[in-house]
Amino acid sequence: MGYVAVKGGTLAIEESLKRIKFERIKQGKVLDVSRIEGGMRGLIDQIMSESSLYDETLAALAIKQAEGSPEEAVFLLRAYRSTLPRKHYSRAVHTREMRVERRISASFKDIPGGQILGASVDYSHRLLDFDLMHETDEDAARWLKAFADDLGSVNEAGRPPELMKVMDYLIEQGLMISPADDNTEPDDVTRKSITFPASRSQKLQVLTRGQTGTVTSLAYAVIRGYGALHPTVGELRVGSVPVCIDDPLGSGSDDEDSYYIGEIKVTEAEMLMSAAVAKEQGGKELSFEIGYGLCYGQNETKAIAMGILDHSLEQGDSRFPTQDQEFVLYHIDSVESTGFMSHLKLPHYVTFQSKMNDVRKTKMGAAASRAGEKEEVEEICK
Amino acid sequence: MKRKQRTEILIEGARELAARMAQVIADRYEVKLVEQPSQGLVMVKVRETAKRSLFYLGEVLVSECKVQVEGSMGIGLVKGHDHELAYQLALIDAAYQAGLEETRGWDQALLDEEARIDAMRSQAFAAIAKTKVDFETMDVD
Numbered sequence: 001m002g003y004v005a006v007k008g009g010t011l012a013i014e015e016s017l018k019r020i021k022f023e024r025i026k027q028g029k030v031l032d033v034s035r036i037e038g039g040m041r042g043l044i045d046q047i048m049s050e051s052s053l054y055d056e057t058l059a060a061l062a063i064k065q066a067e068g069s070p071e072e073a074v075f076l077l078r079a080y081r082s083t084l085p086r087k088h089y090s091r092a093v094h095t096r097e098m099r100v101e102r103r104i105s106a107s108f109k110d111i112p113g114g115q116i117l118g119a120s121v122d123y124s125h126r127l128l129d130f131d132l133m134h135e136t137d138e139d140a141a142r143w144l145k146a147f148a149d150d151l152g153s154v155n156e157a158g159r160p161p162e163l164m165k166v167m168d169y170l171i172e173q174g175l176m177i178s179p180a181d182d183n184t185e186p187d188d189v190t191r192k193s194i195t196f197p198a199s200r201s202q203k204l205q206v207l208t209r210g211q212t213g214t215v216t217s218l219a220y221a222v223i224r225g226y227g228a229l230h231p232t233v234g235e236l237r238v239g240s241v242p243v244c245i246d247d248p249l250g251s252g253s254d255d256e257d258s259y260y261i262g263e264i265k266v267t268e269a270e271m272l273m274s275a276a277v278a279k280e281q282g283g284k285e286l287s288f289e290i291g292y293g294l295c296y297g298q299n300e301t302k303a304i305a306m307g308i309l310d311h312s313l314e315q316g317d318s319r320f321p322t323q324d325q326e327f328v329l330y331h332i333d334s335v336e337s338t339g340f341m342s343h344l345k346l347p348h349y350v351t352f353q354s355k356m357n358d359v360r361k362t363k364m365g366a367a368a369s370r371a372g373e374k375e376e377v378e379e380i381c382k
Numbered sequence: 383m384k385r386k387q388r389t390e391i392l393i394e395g396a397r398e399l400a401a402r403m404a405q406v407i408a409d410r411y412e413v414k415l416v417e418q419p420s421q422g423l424v425m426v427k428v429r430e431t432a433k434r435s436l437f438y439l440g441e442v443l444v445s446e447c448k449v450q451v452e453g454s455m456g457i458g459l460v461k462g463h464d465h466e467l468a469y470q471l472a473l474i475d476a477a478y479q480a481g482l483e484e485t486r487g488w489d490q491a492l493l494d495e496e497a498r499i500d501a502m503r504s505q506a507f508a509a510i511a512k513t514k515v516d517f518e519t520m521d522v523d
Binding site: 048049052053054055057058081084085086087088089090091092093094095099100101102109110114115116117118151160161165167179180181182183184185186188190200201204205208209242243244245247248249255256257258259260261262263264266268270289290291292294295296310311 | 384385386387389390393394421422423424425426427428429430431432433434435436437438439440441442443444446455457459460461462463500503504506507508509510511512513514515517
């Protein structure tokens with residue numbers, strides 16, 4: 001039987017697309033994008049981080065269209081992003097300038113500026129709150145008013161204090177070496193495919209836009225034994241950092257003459273690992289190293305996991321899959337991995353036909369061979 | 383006032399301030415629209431702290447507009463979907479670039495707004511600081 005090329009299915013596809021819309025609205029209820037933006041902060045942050053596109057409203061729209069499926073929402077945003085021109089590159093953002101909303105250290109109790117819990121579910125009981133079944137906008141307004149009254153009026157003047165970074169504290173104490181600025185222009189995996197061995201900028205870019213679950217699982221594997229680390233959170237901070245661009249029409253790069261375009265919320269994790277550093281005359285000295293995690297939104301698990309994987313990949317011992325750059329970086333992207341799984345659903349008639357022919361041939365060969373053996377035996381027995 | 387300080391105040395401050403300043407320029411000068419307000423992307427470069435290298439964190443959706451006033455180009459650039467503010471920022475930027483006399487009277491209004499923004503941010507931080515942990519050291523016998 002020859003291969004058969006087929007076409008068709010246009011009408012079926014049109015009807016299928018109607019079905020997907022039907023499934024989204026069949027209960028006669030439509031989600032308001034502003035309500036998704038207001039109440040689904042966690043999912044929005046995850047989608048923005050995985051799609052590598054910062055815009056809460058677009059993320060909310062993608063979530064609505066995708067009926068809450070993160071992989072589909074990320075796909076939609078990546079596709080939309082590809083239609084927009086990239087107009088500028090920002091000046092280097094520094095997390096020291098972060099307006100902190102939450103900042104903790106699991107390594108040091110008494111960090112300068114203190115442990116600021118901010119908004120976190122870490123200390124909640126994780127009991128389902130059935131009151132939310134009937135929560136109304138009026139309930140929310142009442143609660144917000146009471147919350148504001150409780151805070152009282154704080155007569156603060158001047159700028160809020162800048163919180164010292166735990167890492168700077170360690171450097172100050174002589175427990176860590178302060179590296180010099182590396183001003184190598186970063187590679188961009190969205191413009192040029194990753195190459196191996198990957199540069200540090202490629203690694204960090206792929207990790208920060210990685211699928212949250214995959215980044216987390218691989219980092220978990222590092223700690224469970226498929227790696228060689230047991231890190232501690234040196235500092236975890238969540239807050240807003242300013243983004244500025246140089247004057248596109250000017251020639252200089254004066255920071256004060258740059259354009260401020262707004263703030264973006266990020267989560268930064270500096271994971272501390274102790275490491276032996278070789279000294280003179282074969283001696284060794286213990287010091288601390290940092291695994292670095294930074295991602296859009298409040299994505300604490302992902303930022304911590306990214307920090308673990310960053311340090312793991314820096315080790316580069318190929319005995320451990322989590323230190324193998326290709327293993328980690330080629331399989332961590334949401335659109336690439338879910339896209340590959342999805343493509344398996346698309347017609348593979350020709351490929352499968354070829355496999356069927358192979359199977360048939362093998363079976364026919366085996367049957368012919370068995371028939372031949374039988375004839376041989378009969379011949380001998382005569 | 384330098385551009386970074388000015389644009390931060392105009393973007394983070396009250397919307398009326400940018401609207402008022404832009405209106406003054408639009409009323410008194412001929413404004414040539416060089417680039418309609420449109421959507422685009424800014425790639426965010428970050429300085430990481432482990433090895434102090436640079437990498438790209440991702441892109442940010444921005445609105446951008448370009449205008450010309452008295453022969454000087456002004457650019458308006460703001461995060462998100464805000465074409466109106468992008469246009470106003472471009473007008474104000476062009477006014478400063480052209481050294482229009484109207485801009486000389488704006489600095490005080492901008493500084494007042496900056497003080498208000500700082501106070502709001504300080505209040506927000508003071509509220510967050512209520513979640514600061516007060517450790518009690520337990521007695522050890």
